[in-house]
Amino acid sequence: MKTYARIENNKVAEVVSLDIAPEKLYHPSLKWVDITALGNKPAQNDDYKDGVFTAQVVEVESPVFLAVSKLAGLMAEAGQVIAPLQDAVDVGMATDEEAARLVAWKKYRVLLSRVDTSKAPDITWPVKPE
Structure with missing residues (x-):
């Protein structure tokens, strides 16, 4: 089983684990990135640019x-x-x-x-x- 992140507007829209490539289940216009090998998996709304995921910054002093x-x-x-x-x-x-x-x-x-x-x-x- 592999884990994929769906990218929409340079953000992680969702993370799914599948036994089949997402392109075979979902519309081909959707952008998927295989994140199976990543140690720290990105979360929903994390940024994605040039192959790099960046976590959202939460202002803890808010x-x-x-x-x-x-x-x-x-x-x-x-x-x-x-x-x-x-x-x-x-x-x-x-x-x-x-x-x-x-x-x-x-x-x-x-x-x-x-x-x-x-x-x-x-x-x-x-x-x-x-």
């Missing part, structure tokens, strides 16, 4: 990027806290304290889901339950 990263971390943390509490409730083993914590963390997760990261850095983050 307030929106930082807010999206923070939100992802907080959502993951909430999910990790909620899962065992929900399990305890589901099997009838939760204490009153655990049931109350579950409700608090679920409310927190709902508030996180409503955060608009496009407004960064002007975001009022919900307060994490104890």
Whole structure:
């Protein structure tokens, strides 16, 4: 099986792995590059020029990027806290304290889901339950 990148407007439009040459499956006007031998495979939207792939540069100092990263971390943390509490409730083993914590963390997760990261850095983050 080989891996190919479809190039469109000097960018990687998609990456596919096939047992057959893409020219035999897709329209002949599409441009394909065999990337099987590359150690680091290009990703979608990477640039392609003169046989060289260049990764997109992400501005990590961007307030929106930082807010999206923070939100992802907080959502993951909430999910990790909620899962065992929900399990305890589901099997009838939760204490009153655990049931109350579950409700608090679920409310927190709902508030996180409503955060608009496009407004960064002007975001009022919900307060994490104890």
